[in-house]
Amino acid sequence: MISFRVTARSSRSAARLGVLSTPHGDIETPAFVPVATRAAVKAISLQQAAEAGCQLLICNTFHLHLTPGEDLVAAAGGLHSFMGWQRPLMTDSGGYQVFSLGFGRDHDVGKLRGVFPGKEQQATIKPGSQPNHVKITDDGVWFRSPRDGSKHFLGPAESLAMQRKLGADIVFAFDECTAPLTTPAYLELSLRRTHAWAERCLELHDGEQALYGIVQGSHYRELRQHSARFIGGLPFAGFGIGGDLGQDKQDMHQVLEWTVPLLPEERPRHLLGIGHPEDFDEIVRRGVDTFDCIVPTLHARHGIAFTAEGRLNLRNRRFLTDPAPLDPACSCPTCRYASRRYLAHLVRLEEIGAMAALTVHNLHYCNRLAASLREAIAKGSL
Ligand SMILES: [Zn+2]
Structure with a gap:
C-alpha cells in the first residue's frame, strides 16, 4: 500500500x-x-x-x-x-x-x-x-x-x-x-x-x-x-x-x-x-x-526540445549553425555533450540518437521543473 x-x-x-x-x-x-x-x-x-x-x-x-x-x-x-x-x-x-x-x-x-x-x-x-x-x-x-x-x-x-x-x-x-x-x-x-x-x-x-x-x-x-x-x-x-x-x-x-x-x-x-x-x-x-x-517524450521524438528559452524546434534551419548547447541552463548528458547544430543535423537525418538525446533532455527538464516548483512551495513563494 x-x-x-x-x-x-x-x-x-x-x-x-x-x-x-x-x-x-x-x-x-x-x-x-x-x-x-x-x-x-x-x-x-x-x-x-x-x-x-x-x-x-x-x-x-x-x-x-x-x-x-x-x-x-x-x-x-x-x-x-x-x-x-x-x-x-x-x-x-x-x-x-x-x-x-x-x-x-x-x-x-x-x-x-x-x-x-x-x-x-x-x-x-x-x-x-x-x-x-x-x-x-x-x-x-x-x-x-x-x-x-x-x-x-x-x-x-x-x-x-x-x-x-x-x-x-x-x-x-x-x-x-x-x-x-x-x-x-x-x-x-x-x-x-x-x-x-x-x-x-x-x-x-x-x-x-x-x-x-x-x-x-x-x-x-x-x-x-x-x-x-x-x-x-x-x-x-x-x-x-x-x-x-x-x-x-x-x-x-x-x-x-x-x-x-x-x-x-x-x-x-x-x-x-x-x-x-x-x-x-x-x-x-x-x-x-x-x-x-506524453508531450515531453512525444515532442522529443519529433525534434522539439523544452528549454529555459522556451520550445525549440530543431528542424528549424537556424539551429544548423548554432554551436550553443541545447539548453545552457541544463545539466543533463545531452546538454553537456551535444551542440544544437549537431542535434539539428541528427534530427534531420531522423537518427535514433537524436530521439534519445532529446528524450533524455526533455525528461530531465520536466523533472527539474517539478523540483523547482517543490522548492518554491517549500520557500512559500508559489
Ligand atoms: Zn538538457
Whole structure:
C-alpha cells in the first residue's frame, strides 16, 4: 500500500508539498509522471529515465493486455521485475482507451491533449450513441484491438484483475473517459456507469495495491462536482481527475478549481494525461500532486526540445549553425555533450540518437521543473 504525507502548504495557492510512500520507494510531490504505455519510455532505456530524475512511471493496462499480455508479465514476477525498474509504477485502467479507441477516434481527437473541436461545434454524443469501434455497456466495454481487430472485453473486474497481475504500486478504477462532444444527458448516464464501476472496483480490490478512483464529468460544473463528491466520498487511496477538461487552458484550470477542493485533503490527487511543461505551474497551484503526460517524450521524438528559452524546434534551419548547447541552463548528458547544430543535423537525418538525446533532455527538464516548483512551495513563494 501507499501512504501520503503533506509536508508544506502554500499560503498563496492550493499548492502543496508532499511525500507519497510506496513499496518501491518515496515520491516527492508535486511530481511529473512520464508515460511508459507498453512498459517502455520510448527512445531511451529505463536507466536513462532514472538518471533523468524520473520518480514514477505510468503504464497502460489495455496496451499491455494486448502485448505481451498480463500473464506473461505476471510470470516474470510483475512489471517491476519484468522491466528491471525498481522505482514506483502506476497502471492506467484502460478507461482512457474507451475514449481514444471510441469517440475520440471517430472525431479524430484524443491523440494529443489540446486538440479540441471549435467552440461552435454542437455536442453530438447523445444517450444511445455508440462509437464505431467500441461498444459501451453497463457491464463494461468491448474493444477491437487496433493491431489485429480481435475483440477484448474490459469491465471493472477485468481491468482490476489485469492490473493485479501487472503489479504496479498504484492502480486506477475502470472508468469511461468521455469525449469533448458529449451532451450533458449522455454524461449523466456515463457518470452513473463510471460511479457504479468505481464501487465495484472497491468491492473487488484486495488491498495490496493502492487503488485510485477517477473523477469524470467533462467540462460541466454540476457534473464535475457531482462526480468529485461521489468519488471523493469513497475509500480510495487517492484520486485521478480524468476526461475532457474543456477547450483551452482556462477551462482546464476551471475544472480543477471545481474538482480539487471537493476531494479529501489528506489523499493524493493525480491529473490524468495533462502536463505540457508550461502548464506545470498552474496545475500545481491548483492542488494537483502528480500528473502524467506524453508531450515531453512525444515532442522529443519529433525534434522539439523544452528549454529555459522556451520550445525549440530543431528542424528549424537556424539551429544548423548554432554551436550553443541545447539548453545552457541544463545539466543533463545531452546538454553537456551535444551542440544544437549537431542535434539539428541528427534530427534531420531522423537518427535514433537524436530521439534519445532529446528524450533524455526533455525528461530531465520536466523533472527539474517539478523540483523547482517543490522548492518554491517549500520557500512559500508559489
Ligand atoms: Zn538538457
